[in-house]
Amino acid sequence: MSASFERAALSRRGFLRASGMAAGAIALPGALAACGGSSGGSGGTLRLVGVADQQKPLDLLTKAYTKSKFNASYAPTDQVQTSVRTQLGAGNAPDVHVVFPGNGSAMSMMQISQAGLLADLSDQAWTKKIPANFKPAFQRDGKTLIHAAGASVIGAIYNKKVFQEAGVEPPKTWPEFLQVCEKIKKKGKIPIALGAQTPWVTQLISYALVPSTVYAENPQFDSQMQAGSATFAKSGWVQALEMYLELQKRGFFNDNPNGTTFEQQTSMVATGKAAMAIQVSAVLPDFRKAASGPDDLSMFPVPGADDAAGVWIPAGVVVGLGVSARGKNRDAAKAFIEFLGEQQNINTWAEAVACVPLVRDSSSKIDPVLEPFLSFMDGNRAVPFMDQNWPNAEVQPAHFAMVQELLGGKTTVAAGLAKLDETYRKK
Amino acid sequence: MSLLTIRRAKGGFLRPPWWFAAPALAVYALVVLYPTASGIVYAFTDWNGIGDSSFNGLDNFSKLLQDDAARGSLVNTLLLSVAIVIVQNGVGLALALGVHTAIKSRALLRVVFFAPAVVSPVMVAFLWKYVYNPAPDAGLNGILGAVGLGGLRQDWLGDPSLAIWSVAGMVVWQFAGYSMVIFLAGLEGVPAELHEAAMIDGAGRFQRFRHVTWPLLAPAVTINVMLSTIGGLKLFDQVYAATNGGPGHASETLSTVLYKQAFVFGNYGYSTAIALVLALFVAAVSMVQIFYLRGREVSA
Amino acid sequence: MKLRYGFRTFLLELVMIAVALAFLFPVYALITLSLKDKQQIASTPLAPPTSPTFGNFADAWQRASLGSALLNSTVITVVSLLLLIAVGSFAAYFLARCASRLGFGLYVLFLLGIVLPFQLGMIPLFKLVDSAGLLGSYQGMIIFYTGIQLPFTIFLYTGFIRALPADYANAALIDGAGHWQAFTRVVFPLLRPITGTVLILNAVFIWNDFFTPLLYLGGSARETVPVRIFAFVGQYVSDYGLVFAGLVLAALPILVVFLVLQRYVIKGFASGLKG
Numbered sequence A: 001m002s003a004s005f006e007r008a009a010l011s012r013r014g015f016l017r018a019s020g021m022a023a024g025a026i027a028l029p030g031a032l033a034a035c036g037g038s039s040g041g042s043g044g045t046l047r048l049v050g051v052a053d054q055q056k057p058l059d060l061l062t063k064a065y066t067k068s069k070f071n072a073s074y075a076p077t078d079q080v081q082t083s084v085r086t087q088l089g090a091g092n093a094p095d096v097h098v099v100f101p102g103n104g105s106a107m108s109m110m111q112i113s114q115a116g117l118l119a120d121l122s123d124q125a126w127t128k129k130i131p132a133n134f135k136p137a138f139q140r141d142g143k144t145l146i147h148a149a150g151a152s153v154i155g156a157i158y159n160k161k162v163f164q165e166a167g168v169e170p171p172k173t174w175p176e177f178l179q180v181c182e183k184i185k186k187k188g189k190i191p192i193a194l195g196a197q198t199p200w201v202t203q204l205i206s207y208a209l210v211p212s213t214v215y216a217e218n219p220q221f222d223s224q225m226q227a228g229s230a231t232f233a234k235s236g237w238v239q240a241l242e243m244y245l246e247l248q249k250r251g252f253f254n255d256n257p258n259g260t261t262f263e264q265q266t267s268m269v270a271t272g273k274a275a276m277a278i279q280v281s282a283v284l285p286d287f288r289k290a291a292s293g294p295d296d297l298s299m300f301p302v303p304g305a306d307d308a309a310g311v312w313i314p315a316g317v318v319v320g321l322g323v324s325a326r327g328k329n330r331d332a333a334k335a336f337i338e339f340l341g342e343q344q345n346i347n348t349w350a351e352a353v354a355c356v357p358l359v360r361d362s363s364s365k366i367d368p369v370l371e372p373f374l375s376f377m378d379g380n381r382a383v384p385f386m387d388q389n390w391p392n393a394e395v396q397p398a399h400f401a402m403v404q405e406l407l408g409g410k411t412t413v414a415a416g417l418a419k420l421d422e423t424y425r426k427k
Numbered sequence B: 001m002s003l004l005t006i007r008r009a010k011g012g013f014l015r016p017p018w019w020f021a022a023p024a025l026a027v028y029a030l031v032v033l034y035p036t037a038s039g040i041v042y043a044f045t046d047w048n049g050i051g052d053s054s055f056n057g058l059d060n061f062s063k064l065l066q067d068d069a070a071r072g073s074l075v076n077t078l079l080l081s082v083a084i085v086i087v088q089n090g091v092g093l094a095l096a097l098g099v100h101t102a103i104k105s106r107a108l109l110r111v112v113f114f115a116p117a118v119v120s121p122v123m124v125a126f127l128w129k130y131v132y133n134p135a136p137d138a139g140l141n142g143i144l145g146a147v148g149l150g151g152l153r154q155d156w157l158g159d160p161s162l163a164i165w166s167v168a169g170m171v172v173w174q175f176a177g178y179s180m181v182i183f184l185a186g187l188e189g190v191p192a193e194l195h196e197a198a199m200i201d202g203a204g205r206f207q208r209f210r211h212v213t214w215p216l217l218a219p220a221v222t223i224n225v226m227l228s229t230i231g232g233l234k235l236f237d238q239v240y241a242a243t244n245g246g247p248g249h250a251s252e253t254l255s256t257v258l259y260k261q262a263f264v265f266g267n268y269g270y271s272t273a274i275a276l277v278l279a280l281f282v283a284a285v286s287m288v289q290i291f292y293l294r295g296r297e298v299s300a
Numbered sequence C: 001m002k003l004r005y006g007f008r009t010f011l012l013e014l015v016m017i018a019v020a021l022a023f024l025f026p027v028y029a030l031i032t033l034s035l036k037d038k039q040q041i042a043s044t045p046l047a048p049p050t051s052p053t054f055g056n057f058a059d060a061w062q063r064a065s066l067g068s069a070l071l072n073s074t075v076i077t078v079v080s081l082l083l084l085i086a087v088g089s090f091a092a093y094f095l096a097r098c099a100s101r102l103g104f105g106l107y108v109l110f111l112l113g114i115v116l117p118f119q120l121g122m123i124p125l126f127k128l129v130d131s132a133g134l135l136g137s138y139q140g141m142i143i144f145y146t147g148i149q150l151p152f153t154i155f156l157y158t159g160f161i162r163a164l165p166a167d168y169a170n171a172a173l174i175d176g177a178g179h180w181q182a183f184t185r186v187v188f189p190l191l192r193p194i195t196g197t198v199l200i201l202n203a204v205f206i207w208n209d210f211f212t213p214l215l216y217l218g219g220s221a222r223e224t225v226p227v228r229i230f231a232f233v234g235q236y237v238s239d240y241g242l243v244f245a246g247l248v249l250a251a252l253p254i255l256v257v258f259l260v261l262q263r264y265v266i267k268g269f270a271s272g273l274k275g
Helices: A002-007 A052-064 A077-089 A109-114 A125-129 A132-138 A160-166 A174-186 A199-215 A221-227 A236-249 A262-270 A281-290 A330-340 A343-353 A368-378 A395-407 A413-424 B003-010 B022-044 B059-066 B068-099 B106-118 B121-131 B139-146 B163-188 B192-200 B205-216 B218-233 B237-242 B254-264 B268-299 C007-023 C025-034 C038-043 C055-063 C066-097 C101-115 C118-131 C138-162 C167-174 C179-190 C192-208 C211-217 C225-235 C240-273
Strands: A045-051 A069-075 A096-099 A150-159 A190-192 A274-280 A297-300 A313-317 A320-323
Touching (some): A052 C225, A069 A077, A077 C118, A077 C225, A132 A313, A150 A160, A150 A262, A150 A368, A174 A190, A174 A236, A199 A262, A199 A313, A281 A297, A281 A368, A395 A413, B022 B268, B022 C066, B059 B268, B068 B106, B106 C192, B106 C240, B121 B163, B121 B237, B121 C192, B121 C225, B139 C025, B163 B218, B205 B218, B237 B254, B254 B268, B268 C101, C007 C025, C066 C101, C066 C138, C066 C225, C066 C240, C138 C192, C138 C211, C167 C179, C192 C225, C192 C240, C211 C225
Parallel strands (some): A045 A069, A045 A096
Antiparallel strands (some): A096 A320, A150 A313
16 A cells, blocks of 8 residues: 555656756647557567657657657656666667657756767768758757657737727837736736646747847857856846746736636636646647637747847747667667658647747748748747756756745745756856 | 374464465565665765766765755655545544434445545545635635635635645545544444443533543554555655646655656656655554553553 | 443434544545536535446546456555565564564564655665566566565564464474464464454555556556556546546445455454454
8 A cells, every 4th residue: 555655657747848848748639549560570669659749749740750660658758767777777678769859858859868878860861951040959979869850939928809899009119018918907807827736838938039038149048058158047037037037927827827727728828718828839739729729829929138139939840769789670760760850740740749840941831820930930039948957857847946935925935046047067 | 183183283273384474575675675775875875867877985875964945845745644544533523423423424425535545545535636726716716705705715825835735634634534544443342331330420521522432443543544644655646746846846755756856857876865765754654652652552 | 341331322323423424525525426427526516416327437447447457456466465464474474483683673674664665775675676577467566565565564473473372383383283284274264353454455555556557567568457448547637527436436346355355354453452
C-alpha cells in the first residue's frame, strides 16, 4: 500500500519547454495514443519516441515514408522526458527521439549532445537552408544535430467577437494595449485569461515582453549573460516583470490565476468569457477546438514597447527530432530525417502544428492568423524563446516558480530576478 | 508412525525448510536488492543521467545540507505527513466507529468509503483539480455557493499558503477509507463481553471507548500510523499531478524535488543522494514508530 | 455487541449517510461531467445531466484504444498476482515459522523493500530488463511486479501466519506428509482471508501503476490501461467530458474486482492484526 503512494504514476502534467511547440500537457488532436505500425522484422523498424505535439505531423509523415517501418509512441512532455532520459542513461536510446532546440532543458540539443548521444546530420541538404538566426537552436560547434520543421511565436490569442463588442482593435503599442484591456474590462469581460497553475503558462507573458524590453535595446544580451557581463536583475527583465504585474494590479487577469489551469484559460477565451490569452501559437488548435468556430479566434503580437517600431517578438524553433548516435539503425534513421527535411514535408509538418515553416517556398501555406508576425521574423525583430539560450535546465523551472510567487505576492521583482541570476550561474 | 518421524519431531522438523523462501528471495534480489545496491553508487557521483560520470565523494550530501529548496521541501514533507497521519487516521477512526454499529447502511457505507483507495492516485488528482477549480460556479466552490457558504470559496491550489493543505485534503479523501478498514478490523476483534461488562460497571460511552476499545485498537493504530507515515513521507503522485510543487515552491516535497533533480534538471547523482537520504529517513521513522507503538500495545 | 436500532442509531444513520454523500461529491462531478457534452459542461457544469450522452464513453474507449490495453493490463495483473501469492505465501510460511536469527534477518530484509524509494534502482533495473531482451514484453513486467510487491505481500502473509496455530500443519507432518504437502493441502487453504487482502491490494497497485509500464512498454503493443489513458488525458485535456469518461472506464475494472472481493479486505486485515 505504502508503495502505491509512491510508485503508481507520474502525471501528464509538466513542464513545457516553450521552445518546444507548446504544451507538454496539451496536444494536438490526433489519432490513438498507442503505438504506430509496429509490424515486420525488427531490422527495418525504427523506434521513434515523440511528444504528443509531434504526433499529428508524424502520423502523416511516417505513413508517407516507405523505406522504414515505425514503432512510434507519443506522450506528454514530462513523461517522454522521463522515459527517454532513462533510456538514454541505460544506453538504449530510441532510433529517433524528441529533442528540444538550443539549450535550457534536460532534453535539449545542447544537453544531450554534450554526452555525444546525437548523430551529426550536417551532411543533409536541408541543413544548408537553416536561417542564420535559427542556427544556434540546431547546431553545436557548427554541426547540425536536430531537425525541426519551423518556428512558433508567442502573442495574444484573442476572441474576435469580444474585441468587436468592446469596439477595440489589436493594439500596436503598450499604452494602446493597456487601453484595449481597460475597455474590455469596462464591458464586463476578463481582458486576459491566465492559467498560471499550469507551470509552463507562467512564462509566456515574460517571454512576450522581454524581446521588446531587453533584446530590442540590447541584441547582445544572451552573449553578455554567458560572458557574465550582464544580469537579469539589471536588465529589461525588471521592466518586463513590472509590466506583467501591472496587468495584474489593474485587474486585467482573471481572479486567482495561480489556481487556474491552462485548460480553464483556454475555455475562458474560446467561450468569450475572456477576451484574450497570451500564448504560444502552437496551442491554437486547442483554442480552436474549444471555440464554437475556428474563425472566432485570431492572434496579434504583444506590443511590449511604447513605440511601435520598438516592438520585438519571441519566435522559437519548434520541438524537433534527433537521431541516436549509437543506435543500430542510425543510417535508416538519418534517411528518415533527410526525408523530413524535404520542402513538402516541412510544409506538411508546419501546417499540422500551425507554425511558420523553417524554409518557405511558394507551396508553403501559412496559417493566416500568423501573418502579423511574419514581418517581425523577416525583419530580424524576432528572438528565440529565452530558455533556448539558458545554460542549464534549472533556470526555466525557476522562472516558472518566480512568476507564481510574484503573482501570489510572495516575492518582489528584484528578489526574484536575483535568484534567477543565481540559478543561471549554477555549474 | 515410525520412530524416525518422532525423532524428527524432536529435532524441530516442524520448521519448514529454507528453500520455501528461496524463490521469493531470488526474485526480490533480482528486482529490488541488486538494482538498488548498484543504483546507490550514483549518489556518490556527479552523473547527469546520460553522459560520463566521475566520483565526487560526499559532495552531493554536503550540497544537500546547503540546498534551500531541499530544506523547504523537507519542511513541507514533514507538515504534509503529520497532517495526513493525524487527519486521515482521525477521519478513518470516526468512520470506522460510525459504521461499526447497528445502522442499516453499514455494509454499503464501508464500500463507499473504501472505494477511492482502489483508484489510481493520479486519476484522483486529476479529478480533484476539477474539484479545486477556483471559478466560483464550478467544483467545490460551486457547492459552497449553492449551500450558502459562498464566503468560504477559496483558490484551493493557487493560494501558496493553502495549496499544501488542499493536497493533504485530497489524500485524506482517497485514503481515509483505507484507515477505516484497518480500524474496522481492529474493532471486530474487540470482544462484546468487555463492553457489556464495562456497561454494567456504569461506564459511559466515552469511558468505554477510552478504556476498552482504544487499548484494544493498538495494533490497528500501529499499522495505520506506519502506513500513512510512509505514504506521507514518500508522497509524490498526488503532489506532482495536482500542483507540481507550486505555486512557486509552496507544495514541493522531497519526492518532487528528487524527481525534478533527476529528470528535469539532469542532476541524477544528486537526485540519488536525496533518494538515499529519504530512504534512510523513512526507515528510521518507521523503526522508531514500531518500537514505540508496539511497546504501547504490550503495555495496553 | 448487538445494539437495538433505536432513535440514536437512526440519527447516526442519517449523519453517516450525509457524510457519505458529501464524500461522494467528487465522484458525482466525475460521472455527471462524463455524461455531458461541451455545451452542457460550459453552461451547467454541476447540475444533474438532463439529457445524458454516452458519446464520451464510446469516444474515449476508441480513441484511447482501451480494448487491447485492458487485455494487456489483465494478463499482467493476473499472472503477477498468481506468482506473488505463490512465492509470497511460501516465503512467509518459512519466515513466520522460523524463529532463528536468520529468519528474522530475512524478514527485515524483505520489509526494507517497503521503505526503499524505487528511484534508487531504476536505471540499473532498466539496464537489466533491457539486456534480458524483455522490454515491451509481458514477462518483464510480471517479474518486476512480483519482485517489487513481494515485501508488502510477505508482510501481510507473515503477520497472518504467525497468528495461525501451528497444530494443523504439525498434525499433517506427523501423519507423514512432507512440508510441501502440509503447506499446499493444509496451511494454504487456511490463508484464504489474507489471500483476499493480498489479492485486492496488489491488484490495485499493479493495475494503477503507470511509470514502470511507461518505461518498459511505452510504444509497444503491450501498453497497459494507465499508459494509454494518460496519453489520452494529455491529448484531450481541455475536454472534461471526454477525459472523465476515460477515467471512469479505466477505473471501472478494478472497482468491480474490489466490489467482488471487498469482504476479504476487512477479514484479512482483522486476522492479520492479531499477528
